[in-house]
Amino acid sequence: MSDLRSAAQQALASARAAGASAADAVVVESDSLETRVRGEEIDFVKQARERKLGIRALVRGAGGTRSAITSTSDLSETAVRAIAAEAVALARATAEDPAAGLPEDGFVDPDVLPELALGDAADRGAGVEAHIDAARRAERAARAVDPRITNSEGSEASSSFSRIVYANSAGFLGEYDAASHALSASPIARANGSMQRDYWITAARSLAGLESPEAVGRRAAERALRRLGARKVATCDVPVIFDPLTAASLWRQVAGLVSGYAVYRGTSFLAGKLGLRIASDAVQLVDDACRPGGLGSRPFDGEGLPSRQTAVIERGRLASYLLDTYSARKVGGRSTGSATRSASSAPGVGATNLGLAPGSASQDEIIADTRRGLLVTELIGMGFNPVTGDYSRGAAGLWIENGAIAFPVEEITIAANFADMLTGIDAIGSDLLWLSRVGSPSVRVARMTVAGG
Amino acid sequence: MTLPGSFFRDRFGLDDQRLGDALDTALERRVDYADLFFEYTAQDSVVLEEGIVKSGDRHLEQGVGVRAQVGERQGYAHADEVSVEALQIAARTARAISADPGAGGRAAVATGAAQRDLYPVARPPTDVDVAQKISLVEAIDRYARSRDPRIVEVMASCVCQHRSVLVIGSDGTQAEDIRPLVRLNVQVIAQRGARREVGYQGCGGRSGFESLLEPARWQGLVDEAVRTALLNLEAEPCPAGSMTVVLGPGWPGILLHEAIGHGLEGDFNRKETSAFSGRLGERVAAPGVTVVDDGTLPGRRGSLNVDDEGTPSQRTVLIEDGILRCYLQDRLNARLLGMAPTGNGRRESYAHLPMPRMTNTFMLAGQDDPADILRSVDRGIYAVNFGGGQVDITSGKFVFSASEAYRIEGGRIGAPLKGATLIGNGPDVLLRVSRIGSDLELDRGVGTCGKDGQSVPVGVGLPTLRIDDLTVGGTEG
Numbered sequence: 015m016s017d018l019r020s021a022a023q024q025a026l027a028s029a030r031a032a033g034a035s036a037a038d039a040v041v042v043e044s045d046s047l048e049t050r051v052r053g054e055e056i057d058f059v060k061q062a063r064e065r066k067l068g069i070r071a072l073v074r075g076a077g078g079t080r081s082a083i084t085s086t087s088d089l090s091e092t093a094v095r096a097i098a099a100e101a102v103a104l105a106r107a108t109a110e111d112p113a114a115g116l117p118e119d120g121f122v123d124p125d126v127l128p129e130l131a132l133g134d135a136a137d138r139g140a141g142v143e144a145h146i147d148a149a150r151r152a153e154r155a156a157r158a159v160d161p162r163i164t165n166s167e168g169s170e171a172s173s174s175f176s177r178i179v180y181a182n183s184a185g186f187l188g189e190y191d192a193a194s195h196a197l198s199a200s201p202i203a204r205a206n207g208s209m210q211r212d213y214w215i216t217a218a219r220s221l222a223g224l225e226s227p228e229a230v231g232r233r234a235a236e237r238a239l240r241r242l243g244a245r246k247v248a249t250c251d252v253p254v255i256f257d258p259l260t261a262a263s264l265w266r267q268v269a270g271l272v273s274g275y276a277v278y279r280g281t282s283f284l285a286g287k288l289g290l291r292i293a294s295d296a297v298q299l300v301d302d303a304c305r306p307g308g309l310g311s312r313p314f315d316g317e318g319l320p321s322r323q324t325a326v327i328e329r330g331r332l333a334s335y336l337l338d339t340y341s342a343r344k345v346g347g348r349s350t351g352s353a354t355r356s357a358s359s360a361p362g363v364g365a366t367n368l369g370l371a372p373g374s375a376s377q378d379e380i381i382a383d384t385r386r387g388l389l390v391t392e393l394i395g396m397g398f399n400p401v402t403g404d405y406s407r408g409a410a411g412l413w414i415e416n417g418a419i420a421f422p423v424e425e426i427t428i429a430a431n432f433a434d435m436l437t438g439i440d441a442i443g444s445d446l447l448w449l450s451r452v453g454s455p456s457v458r459v460a461r462m463t464v465a466g467g
Numbered sequence: 468m469t470l471p472g473s474f475f476r477d478r479f480g481l482d483d484q485r486l487g488d489a490l491d492t493a494l495e496r497r498v499d500y501a502d503l504f505f506e507y508t509a510q511d512s513v514v515l516e517e518g519i520v521k522s523g524d525r526h527l528e529q530g531v532g533v534r535a536q537v538g539e540r541q542g543y544a545h546a547d548e549v550s551v552e553a554l555q556i557a558a559r560t561a562r563a564i565s566a567d568p569g570a571g572g573r574a575a576v577a578t579g580a581a582q583r584d585l586y587p588v589a590r591p592p593t594d595v596d597v598a599q600k601i602s603l604v605e606a607i608d609r610y611a612r613s614r615d616p617r618i619v620e621v622m623a624s625c626v627c628q629h630r631s632v633l634v635i636g637s638d639g640t641q642a643e644d645i646r647p648l649v650r651l652n653v654q655v656i657a658q659r660g661a662r663r664e665v666g667y668q669g670c671g672g673r674s675g676f677e678s679l680l681e682p683a684r685w686q687g688l689v690d691e692a693v694r695t696a697l698l699n700l701e702a703e704p705c706p707a708g709s710m711t712v713v714l715g716p717g718w719p720g721i722l723l724h725e726a727i728g729h730g731l732e733g734d735f736n737r738k739e740t741s742a743f744s745g746r747l748g749e750r751v752a753a754p755g756v757t758v759v760d761d762g763t764l765p766g767r768r769g770s771l772n773v774d775d776e777g778t779p780s781q782r783t784v785l786i787e788d789g790i791l792r793c794y795l796q797d798r799l800n801a802r803l804l805g806m807a808p809t810g811n812g813r814r815e816s817y818a819h820l821p822m823p824r825m826t827n828t829f830m831l832a833g834q835d836d837p838a839d840i841l842r843s844v845d846r847g848i849y850a851v852n853f854g855g856g857q858v859d860i861t862s863g864k865f866v867f868s869a870s871e872a873y874r875i876e877g878g879r880i881g882a883p884l885k886g887a888t889l890i891g892n893g894p895d896v897l898l899r900v901s902r903i904g905s906d907l908e909l910d911r912g913v914g915t916c917g918k919d920g921q922s923v924p925v926g927v928g929l930p931t932l933r934i935d936d937l938t939v940g941g942t943e944g
Contacts, residue, residue: 066547104524109519394865395868397868397888426938463940467709
């Protein structure tokens with residue numbers, strides 16, 4: 015048995031010995047390597063091995079279950095015994111909660127986990143030099159695109175290899191390995207005394223799944239160059255096209271809105287809207303924990319329940335919330351296998367691979383179909399209120415006149431109510447892109463307020 | 468006061484010989500500087516919702532980071548095991564950044580002089596029994612619900628942290644710092660008919676848990692959260708476009724943090740990627756505008772006795788009467804720019820490389836009566852509270868989002884407005900400051916700054932300020 019498995023089992027036994035009626039434990043071990051090259055120089059090389067163990071102790075009483083979480087990076091027997099006892103003592107100080115506790119059943123069979131292509135063992139051989147080389151190639155490619163690319167924040171290559179063990183007192187003990195790799199470039203373009211930075215990133219479970227360093231550098235440079243000469247526009251109401259990168263942020267917000275926790279707390283304007291139309295008919299949004307090679311894929315969730323596909327929005331209707339066991343009990347549903355868990359945090363809910371189904375039009379066709387409007391390529395700030403749906407964020411992008419890109423814009427905001435944005439989606443592109451755990455094609459919202467001069 | 472380093476020596480069985488050996492290993496090739504950073508952090512929190520504390524948590528984190536610098540290169544390795552073996556492995560990994568087989572020089576590890584303590588506590592906040600923390604958030608819940616029948620939900624949390632750090636550098640630097648940090652958050656939801664609105668307030672600082680128990684303090688916090696939520700029930704859509712904005716005192720100082728502060732960090736200026744690069748000595752703000760970063764304020768959330776490279780924190784004048792005077796520096800960027808470190812080398816934890824970061828950043832008070840400033844505006848908005856903000860260092864564009872704002876009409880405060888994002892250009896926004904209030908306030912101690920994936924606690928402050936022509940991102944043309 016691995017060290018990690020035995021540490022997890024020792025944690026459970028210690029918690030039970032200290033008086034817990036039930037417990038679970040998560041152990042995470044990771045090796046990581048991160049490098050940055052800027053110009054021709056190495057900026058930094060960073061390496062680490064980390065291990066962390068978290069325990070949740072559950073103490074059943076007459077009116078419900080009390081719980082607490084403790085964690086440590088010291089996996090010695092003495093330390094594990096101490097934090098297990100501490101978790102039980104801490105739990106005893108909290109209130110009884112009828113909804114708290116482990117899932118009753120439905121655990122995945124840990125001996126027959128789905129093969130999800132979460133890593134390639136051969137990638138462990140890629141060392142510091144290979145990472146520096148990839149970053150350097152991306153950096154050179156970016157600078158070679160145009161003489162106006164004069165500087166950069168650097169190009170980064172990183173890899174991490176993790177092993178995750180989850181065990182609970184209901185008898186579940188599962189483990190899996192997962193890797194992730196990323197390569198990014200952040201060049202700066204300069205002209206007429208002003209500077210613009212942009213970036214591009216590729217991320218995958220295996221090195222073979224990454225875009226080439228040259229493609230990353232080139233794409234990043236092209237994005238920075240097209241921002242040169244950006245200006246404000248006069249305040250107006252126009253259609254707004256989100257490119258796949260910025261559109262993904264809309265679905266990230268939906269993931270927060272449909273989290274069972276936001277629903278039972280009443281901190282989501284989508285609470286109580288199950289089965290109702292919340293978006294235009296063309297919107298099909300699915301969370302798929304089993305997507306092969308997906309950055310959010312895992313063979314079981316943070317409570318040991320099987321990974322699955324959940325349709326969140328089906329033809330514009332809110333089809334499902336995302337639930338773990340606790341929030342399912344609170345809203346009166348069943349877990350959707352959406353539990354997240356880390357060594358130092360309580361179980362929660364998170365999307366895994368959340369993707370919007372693509373439409374048939376290319377981004378160019380959507381632009382050609384827009385007489386006057388905005389193509390958003392960057393959003394900044396956190397101007398979103400999930401309780402009311404009020405949305406107002408800083409933006410930069412490209413202005414559209416007569417169905418064609420006219421000039422770059424910056425120092426503007428885009429604002430609307432998010433509920434109206436979802437129902438106002440009137441075009442979805444064919445250009446589905448997965449750069450993170452959220453995938454999206456371009457999306458056009460019929461009308462938003464653009465504030466500028 | 469304990470001798471510097473004694474906590475770590477005792478806990479991990481380290482002595483001068485072993486620490487010196489680890490530094491020597493890091494210095495076995497030609498490197499300019501090497502340091503060791505030890506950390507031991509305890510953190511606990513309790514969260515109340517639906518009237519009960521459903522769960523508590525407590526975390527212990529310990530580790531060591533070893534860094535080697537050669538020119539502008541840095542090698543870094545960290546481990547969560549604090550042992551002689553782990554230290555040696557990390558030191559060998561970090562020094563690999565240097566290809567040159569020569570040897571770096573090392574000064575003897577000096578026993579540091581007793582330092583000032585900006586945040587002494589009688590008892591670490593993480594040593595206080597959890598029952599007391601639970602009682603406090605329960606009292607907050609009862610008090611909030613008693614304020615108004617429209618308050619339908621209360622969420623309250625109390626987070627306590629106690630962090631010990633030890634820095635040992637190849638130039639003989641040795642500094643230990645023990646940093647308490649407490650924080651109280653209150654969020655309420657008010658409902659009238661189908662309309663729901665949220666109100667939020669938080670407070671905290673580098674102090675003991677006891678500082679949160681003062682009833683006037685936590686009740687004031689709840690009163691503010693309740694008032695904001697009820698006010699938002701009446702809020703109208705915010706106008707869109709360029710207009711005069713008056714910022715209230717205190718937390719709106721986030722403007723300085725985003726518009727100016729990040730752009731003055733030494734790394735961006737050394738790399739010449741900031742919109743402020745090469746502009747020392749130039750006018751970047753209106754006459755009368757003086758902005759400082761001060762890590763030496765007793766008990767403040769952003770304060771530090773020494774930064775995470777062992778440099779004592781200081782008060783740094785960034786902008787003096789409108790003229791750009793200084794950047795914020797860590798050791799690496801100060802050395803490369805030929806400037807002095809300013810005590811702003813900070814890192815989230817042992818698992819991160821230090822970078823130049825802000826501490827408490829604020830504008831000094833001016834001469835104007837705040838009421839006169841409001842009266843001077845014919846049409847505009849008055850923004851008194853904010854959520855988060857963000858900046859694009861290179862283009863200089865920044866945003867920050869109002870969570871409490873009002874219309875100003877004919878010099879009087881009018882209807883409350885729904886939150887909206889304000890956007891501007893860092894290098895010129897302060898040139899359009901036309902009135903500076905006499906009422907400087909610092910925030911209540913809730914700021915967290917994110918940069919390059921690292922979060923650190925910070926403070927901000929501002930007097931009432933009038934800015935002409937800022938773009939307001941509402942929905943009403």
